[in-house]
Amino acid sequence: xxxxxxxxxxxxxxxxxxxxxxxxxxxxxxxxxxxxxxxxxxxxxxxxxxxxxxxxxxxxxxxxxxxxxxxxxxxxxxxxxxxxxxxxxxxxxxxxxxxxxxxxxxxxxxxxxxxxxxxxxxxxxxxxxxxxxxxxxxxxxxxxxxxxxxxxxxxxxxxxxxxxxxxxxxxxxxxxxxxxxxxxxxxxxxxxxxxxxxxxxxxxxxxxxxxxxxxxxxxxxxxxxxxxxxxxxxxxxxxxxxxxxxxxxxxxxxxxxxxxxxxxxxxxxxxxxxxxxxxxxxxxxxxxxxxxxxxxxxxxxxxxxxxxxxxxxxxxxxxxxxxxxxxxxxxxxxxxxxxxxxxxxxxxxxxxxxxxxxxxxxxxxxxxxxxxxxxxxxxxxxxxxxxxxxxxxxxxxxxxxxxxxxxxxxxxxxxxxxxxxxxxxxxxxxxxxxxxxxxxxxxxxxxxxxxxxxxxxxxxxx
Amino acid sequence: xxxxxxxxxxxxxxxxxxxxxxxxxxxxxxxxxxxxxxxxxxxxxxxxxxxxxxxxxxxxxxxxx
Numbered sequence: 001x002x003x004x005x006x007x008x009x010x011x012x013x014x015x016x017x018x019x020x021x022x023x024x025x026x027x028x029x030x031x032x033x034x035x036x037x038x039x040x041x042x043x044x045x046x047x048x049x050x051x052x053x054x055x056x057x058x059x060x061x062x063x064x065x066x067x068x069x070x071x072x073x074x075x076x077x078x079x080x081x082x083x084x085x086x087x088x089x090x091x092x093x094x095x096x097x098x099x100x101x102x103x104x105x106x107x108x109x110x111x112x113x114x115x116x117x118x119x120x121x122x123x124x125x126x127x128x129x130x131x132x133x134x135x136x137x138x139x140x141x142x143x144x145x146x147x148x149x150x151x152x153x154x155x156x157x158x159x160x161x162x163x164x165x166x167x168x169x170x171x172x173x174x175x176x177x178x179x180x181x182x183x184x185x186x187x188x189x190x191x192x193x194x195x196x197x198x199x200x201x202x203x204x205x206x207x208x209x210x211x212x213x214x215x216x217x218x219x220x221x222x223x224x225x226x227x228x229x230x231x232x233x234x235x236x237x238x239x240x241x242x243x244x245x246x247x248x249x250x251x252x253x254x255x256x257x258x259x260x261x262x263x264x265x266x267x268x269x270x271x272x273x274x275x276x277x278x279x280x281x282x283x284x285x286x287x288x289x290x291x292x293x294x295x296x297x298x299x300x301x302x303x304x305x306x307x308x309x310x311x312x313x314x315x316x317x318x319x320x321x322x323x324x325x326x327x328x329x330x331x332x333x334x335x336x337x338x339x340x341x342x343x344x345x346x347x348x349x350x351x352x353x354x355x356x357x358x359x360x361x362x363x364x365x366x367x368x369x370x371x372x373x374x375x376x377x378x379x380x381x382x383x384x385x386x387x388x389x390x391x392x393x394x395x396x397x398x399x400x401x402x403x404x405x406x407x408x409x410x411x412x413x414x415x416x417x418x419x420x421x422x423x424x425x426x427x428x429x430x431x432x433x434x435x436x437x438x439x440x441x442x443x444x445x446x447x448x449x450x451x452x453x454x455x456x457x458x459x460x461x462x
Numbered sequence: 463x464x465x466x467x468x469x470x471x472x473x474x475x476x477x478x479x480x481x482x483x484x485x486x487x488x489x490x491x492x493x494x495x496x497x498x499x500x501x502x503x504x505x506x507x508x509x510x511x512x513x514x515x516x517x518x519x520x521x522x523x524x525x526x527x
Contacts, residue, residue, distance in 0.1 A: 395520055404470055405470055409473055412518040
């Protein structure tokens with residue numbers, strides 16, 4: 001086996017310091033105290049584009065005193081993604097998440113604590129078949145409530161569906177049955193609580209933060225009742241959280257509190273919930289905006305399933321037109337627009353040095369539309385993933401899931417899930433946009449990107 | 463043919479192990495791929511190609527050498 005020769009790279013050895021290089025250029029237009037924070041909160045993607053245009057592949061932004069160095073372009077992004085945990089730490093890079101997850105759950109735990117934490121075996125390949133069955137069943141349940149025709153809110157519909165699928169697959173089927181629509185509304189409020197003003201202080205007395213904290217308290221309340229009911233469940237029905245709550249420290253006190261387990265639930269859901277839900281919505285919107293691709297996908301699904309095969313079988317196999325449509329929705333509308341790490345010891349790139357203490361970042365929204373890597377980058381073109389072009393093979397440029405060691409571990413699960421959802425949905429119903437096509441857009445005022453309301457589509461049974 | 467893996471990219475999804483168990487394993491301690499046969503037998507070519515193709519992180523390459 002050949003491992004990359006890491007000792008030759010300038011970022012490998014903190015014991016033998018590399019001489020300091022130049023400081024990265026600073027982006028102009030800083031406001032006193034806030035720096036570029038207001039630009040980040042209003043037009044984040046334009047801000048990242050401005051860094052690339054005015055500073056080049058490396059440029060420093062200022063979020064209320066937090067210095068964030070944006071790396072862009074395939075080469076600089078590769079340096080970022082190949083950074084080790086010891087040098088580039090995810091902890092502390094996302095201060096707006098700590099009040100949501102709660103203390104001691106994810107990003108404020110030390111790397112050691114996290115290494116001992118749960119390694120999610122449920123995402124391994126051997127579990128995918130069972131997950132596919134669950135997702136097909138959950139999609140069918142949502143469809144059963146739709147009736148022959150009507151209108152649906154894309155954000156609400158896919159949020160509710162993916163809450164059920166994610167919890168059933170990652171936590172357990174018993175637990176999923178405890179969930180009601182109130183849960184996805186609570187999650188919506190948590191997600192709305194990711195205002196970048198958290199870079200000033202994540203506990204400021206602002207409406208968005210108060211709503212966030214109320215939503216989290218409500219979730220602890222809801223889950224406490226669930227776990228109390230489940231405490232008497234027979235052993236063979238016990239699932240992940242029941243087991244965690246039954247663990248005891250040597251002195252007999254509980255290892256985890258309901259508050260901590262709530263935090264684990266939030267963190268497990270956060271990675272796969274708004275991301276998959278938003279991607280499902282955008283896939284549908286783009287297919288309806290470009291009806292020729294919509295017709296190709298529906299035709300492909302009709303042909304594949306003509307023999308009566310199961311969704312859970314096909315979702316694990318190739319569905320090229322649909323996969324291209326999903327990948328293109330991901331490229332144009334990545335659910336995470338800024339990936340960040342805290343620099344633990346000096347980070348060197350070409351002649352520049354980012355000193356310890358600052359943040360480095362890469363923007364999927366910026367990268368996925370770089371004209372150097374993608375032909376007609378703003379055009380929705382699912383054919384760019386076909387054999388011969390395969391534009392997603394540029395691992396450090398096509399980065400809706402990130403790249404490198406922290407690439408989204410749920411990427412394969414998410415693709416399978418989206419294939420299962422659309423296999424059922426597009427064969428059961430025909431959809432059309434209920435608003436002018438250009439009115440569907442993302443709300444970028446929070447760090448967690450959400451589809452902006454209204455976002456309505458019409459449907460009728462096929 | 464020669465199998466190359468980029469362990470910076472590997473996340474231990476174990477798809478390669480499912481596709482080509484004679485060539486790949488996953489180390490439970492590191493959660494990273496282990497190549498059992500760097501130059502696998504020609505008869506395994508189809509399996510290895512599937513492992514390359516379906517690796518969720520595209521961490522495997524096949525070289526003709």
